[in-house]
Amino acid sequence: MAPPRIDGDKVLLRPLVHEDAPRLTGILNDEAVRRNLRLERPVSLAAEQEFIAALARATDEVVVGIVARPHGRLVGVTGLHHLGDPARQSEFGIFLGGPEEWGKGYGQEATRLIVGYGFEALGLNRVWLHVHADNARGIHAYEKVGFRSEGLLRQAALRDGRFVDVVSMAVLREDWRPASR
């Protein structure tokens, strides 16, 4: 599935290319970013290059880079995964980095754009996500876009050798309207 190019006010979503791999490897290996993701180990440049190459062949996910308009650099990645689900639901994922790029509204806008694409262009009925329960920034951003918490998954993730709780959140097509953008 060809990844879309979507223009927003603060960010631009665009397909990832091979040359993005070093930048993404650096972001993902920033401990401040990684501790919020399901990544127990550092990622290698080769693995990131393979990840980007595989996206071009993927039929069950749409993954795009997030470019910050103010300076034009790639600041993260967002995507919709498991698109083949017969219940027309998909898992949303996102990361931005480093921390100097957080709190500028990039995450909320990127989320709105890709989730809107999922409902409008891909015909999804439900988009869900899992977020570490102590990721207050992420949870707040997702709520503002229209996600609602559906429950706490106790000790469902591992971080620094310890189990941590995870919040399950989702937004339904019937709740997705311009007011939630």
Ligand SMILES: CC(C)(COP(=O)(O)OP(=O)(O)OC[C@H]1O[C@@H](n2cnc3c(N)ncnc32)[C@H](O)[C@@H]1OP(=O)(O)O)[C@@H](O)C(=O)NCCC(=O)NCCS
């Ligand atoms: C989570 C993430 C995608 C959010 O993107 P972002 O661009 O930083 O978020 P935004 O600026 O769009 O929105 C953050 C909101 O949370 C608020 N916020 C920041 N810190 C907060 C805190 N400790 N508690 C509650 N709210 C907080 C901000 O004020 C803002 O809300 P506002 O628009 O009402 O002012 C981004 O920070 C990130 O990628 N972090 C590292 C990796 C990660 O956590 N990925 C998600 C895994 S599920």
